[in-house]
Amino acid sequence: MELPINRVLPDLIDRLRERENTVLIAPPGAGKTTRVPLALLDEPWLMGRKILMLEPRRLAARAAAGYMAKVLGEAVGETVGYRVRMDTKVGPTTRIEVITEGVLTRMLQEDPALEEAGIVIFDEFHERSLHADLGLALCLQSQALLREDLKVLVMSATLEAEPVAELLGDAPVLQSEGRAFPVETRYLGRAVEGRVEGVVVRTVLEAVEKEEGNVLVFLPGVGEIRRVEGLLKEAGLGREVKVAPLHGSLTREQQDAAIAPVVHGERKVVLATSIAETSLTVEGVRVVIDCGWMRVPKFSPRTGMTRLTTVRVSRASADQRRGRAGRLMPGVCYRLWTEQEDRQLAARSTPEVLEADLAPLALELAVWGVADPGELAWLDRPPVGAYGQARELLGQLGVLTEEGALTPHGRKVAEFGLHPRLAHMVLTADQMGLGALACELAALLGEKDLLRGGPGGAADADLRHRVEVLQAVRQGRTVEGIDVSAARRVLAEAEQWKKIVGIRKSQSDPGEVDACGILLAFAYPDRIAQRRGNGRFLLRNGRGAAFAEVQALSKEAYLVAAELDDRGSEGRIFLAAPVGEDELRLHAADQIEELDVVRWDRSTKSVRAWKRERLGALLLKESVLSDPGPDDVLAALLEGVAVEGLEKMLNWTKAARQFRERLGFMHRYDKEWPDVSEAALTERLEEWLGPHAYGMRSREELMRLGVIGLLESMLSWEQRRTLDELMPTHVTVPSGSRIPVDYSDPEAPVLAVRLQELFGLKETPRIVNGKVPLVLHLLSPAHRPVQVTRDLASFWREAYFEVKKDLKGRYPKHYWPDDPLGAVPTSRAKPRG
Structure with missing residues (x-):
């Protein structure tokens, strides 16, 4: 049959003879999948080596291999064969292997140089699966470091060719017409x-x-x-x-x-x-x-x-x-x-690669010897956040060391082709004699739900019931409302995993079903959950989770969520199994942290201390800690001061407030003086409050401290010596009265004084060595303000006589001289005779 791809095959063959890498764009129906490998089979540069062609899906891989074998008049497994997950048909004479992408990754890990292959063809690359991107990145590095003669052909129907051609070292791009009817x-x-x-x-x-x-x-x-x-x-x-x-x-x-x-x-x-x-x-x-x-x-x-x-x-x-x-x-x-x-x-x-779980990718790169994906060439580099989280999970599973190196256990995990979570579960379970059950769980978790309103109903989330269904189907018993064909697929896949892992036990026992929870904990350590009540749970990773409706698992103290979504603040749990605290303590002992927790308790306004055992965000046990470290107590106390606020935690007398206000004014005037604003004092608590609060544990004890002494500790010797001189607490006025200075407004210190007490004073009183005039609030005999001024001389000269008329009318018994500068000041109604 004449196919459009036939017209471009001569050019493709020429390009591959000249260059290592080529891009071929061919629409659906052009025939690229089945014609290209056959056309390259006798090329001299192959030197008898194999053609590896990647297909995104198993069904497509088998179909392509079957069609090419039919064209050659052979059976699959002779010249043309395939390798897909758990199904292989190749023989000693196979030259074209149609493989799925995960298989290529395995082949590269076992032989980074791909010595048996002459070319790797990436078919339908426009689908941009995670394994296709990874396989291409590994092939390009292999080509650069180990196999200069290894050829790479990227084929696609709808791919934007230029970025791929650039990634392949400015590879030539060939375009084929499609064969499509209207x-x-x-x-x-x-x-x-x-x-x-x-x-x-x-x-x-x-x-x-x-x-x-x-x-x-x-x-x-x-x-x-x-x-x-x-x-x-x-x-x-x-x-x-x-x-x-x-x-x-x-x-x-x-x-x-x-x-x-x-x-x-x-x-x-x-x-x-x-x-x-x-x-x-x-x-x-x-x-x-x-x-x-x-x-x-x-x-x-x-x-x-x-x-x-x-x-x-x-x-x-x-x-x-x-x-x-x-x-x-x-x-x-x-x-x-x-x-x-x-x-x-x-x-x-x-x-x-931009949206997937990157744990399998991170594992493959660790096996390849790469910690940073940036060492490889990608069309789209794996996102930093998701990749970092994947490496963190591999550390939790014991696949990577704290330094990020692959462990011997990690190398075993990588051999099986399962997700790292499930491979870790199977290997760990095998050491406990529960390998058969773990393989069944691994197969179950990769299959659609077996229950259709069966045991426990469609909403039942208990994974143990699915295992019981498998055991019943294996024994030939009838179970109403289940997908029997799906159950048989699960059993068949479980058998495959048992063979791969080398598990001798043929099947799980009914008595083992309660071990499902601890096995899930191996696979999903981040999803171990603790009951909070009303069907709600707290996951080890700190997120919430809940059942959509109340069911038997809602009452369990601990469970492991194998399947849940991430919508909202609480994910909905679809599949889970209970696990006992004793099991967690036994099998996750190295992950349980014993912590001395010393914190400020807002309800008692004191420092409290506990000894806690935690598994991530889960609190397993808590008891009172009678002798917490004094440094920890101080840190918690100061945290309490910061949380509650200085006003509530210290004894601010009137004198203490004025002292702080004086310092606040001086800092505004001269930055060499300490900043005593709320923010600054809170930031420096350890410096000025810490030494005096050492050994204390409560607000009650803090209230006994003299605040003036605390603030004075922030001053230098020179500042202490000159403070009263520069910023007096009181000013003696001509009447002889000592009037307090109000420093509450750092921009304008105020002296509020009755007008009669200032008779004879020509100029406004000043502070800070005469540099800053006080704001005078001139008061009536009833202590009500009648004038505000910074310029007393101007007041006597321009405003006094108008004020005098008003005051004389309201306070006729008081002394209101015509010459205030020559009059005798008084704190009484009239000067003493």
Whole structure:
């Protein structure tokens, strides 16, 4: 069959003969996946070495290998083979290996030079999976340091070529035309409200009635696929129309059946996730129905948790899906969104490395010998925060040392291809004789929930019930309301892990089910949780978690949350198992901290001390500490002063306040004097209050301290000697009275004095060696202000006589001379005779 890619193959072969790296852009249907490896098979630069081609998904890898083997007239495992997770078909004569991305990582870790390979082809690189980015980064470093002759070919349908070409050392870019028949695109008249399943079913029924050929329906996930499948069965499509689910959780046989050609006279409706978006041809499809949504994992560094999020497809993904309808003949694409919504689609999806849990990546880099991702070449460098959190988790799991080096245990964890959490759980459990149970848990946690309203109901979060279901299915017993096919997949995968780890025990025992909690604690040490009441828990990492509704696990003192979301302040717990405090103390003894806690208690206004045992944020035990260290007590006391405020914690007499106000004025006037503002005193508590408060534990004791003495300790000898001279507490006025100076306003110290007591005084009294005039508040005989001035001489000259008229009328018995400067000052109504 003539395919568009055939026209570009000669140029591609020439470029690869000249250069190590090349980029090939070829739309869906061009034939790149199956034609390129075969075209390169006899190239002399291969020197008999293998071609490794990466596919993002297992189903696509097996399908590609099967098609190429068929072209050669051979069985899979001869010239063309594949390696995917837990399924390998290669032989001694295999030259082309179609592999999934995690397999490439394993091959590179075992042989960094990839001595058996001549070229690595990254197919469908536009999907930008985490392992694809990592595999390319490792290949480029291997190429730079170990294998100059290793070739790299990046192939994609919708990739922006320039950044990749630059990353590959300004590699040449080749463009192939696609082979696509016309596809009519139809949009909705108005946006979908609520669940999309009803609209999908109506559209399927319409398409089956009006159009020819098979129908490929894109849905976000397994839940939507099951619901649509059920609704279609109720609607009655007819015997000749088969409904076939297609997603990653199915068995190989079920997946193969979904993409296989139908027999004559039959039609097929394939309900698929994005697994069918690229590198896969579903035979006979002429109609695509795209709901416009996809489910992607998103990791939150804030919470340390990953949750599946339903997001709008990108423009690139929508076009890829649409192209499925025009592979073999003209087709139709129903887009279940409006044309206005279509214009708002993002150009492409976010690369997984920017949103994923980076613990597996951090482990692979540690095995590779790299601590800083910056040592490798990336299209998008892993985010610093998420990567740092991943390294922290690996430290908790014992995979990395405190210095960040890979431990022997970490090397074993990296060998299994499981997530580091689960690999650590399995290895640790095996040492306890619980390896079989751990493998079952690991397989369970990678599968969709087995229960559909089974034991405990659909809302039941107890993981132990899932293990009991597995044990029942293994024994051939019937359990109502469960997904039996999913249970069998879990059991089969668990068997694979047992073989890989080398666990001799064939299966878990019913009596072991209560060990689920401690095994989960090995995998999720950050999600050990302590009950707070009302179905609410505190996680070890400090976040809150809760059940959506009350259930048996709500009463447990401790549990481990294996699955929860990160929405809001409290995540919702979906899967968990109880764990005993005694188990935690036994198996996490090295992680339990014994702390002497000395803190200020606001309720008692005193320092209190406790001895605490903590597991992260969880308080396991608390008792009174009778003899806390005096330095710790002082630090807590000063913390209390800072929290409560100086006004509440010290005995501020009238004299003490004036002393502080005097110092405040002097600091404003001369910065050599100490700053006694609230902020400054609070910042320097240890310096001026600490020596006097040593040994004290309460506000009551602090109140006995003389504040003036405390503040004086901040002054130099010279400042103490001159303070009264520069800033007197009182000023003696002509009447002989000693009048206090009010320093409460640091910009304007005030002397409030009755006018009659100043007779004979020509100038305003001054402080600070005569440099600062006081603000005079001149008072009536009743001590009410009649005038405010800084210039007494001007007052006598210009304002006194007007004031005199008013005062003489109100206070006729008092002495109001015509010449105030020549009059006798008095503190009485009239001077003594």
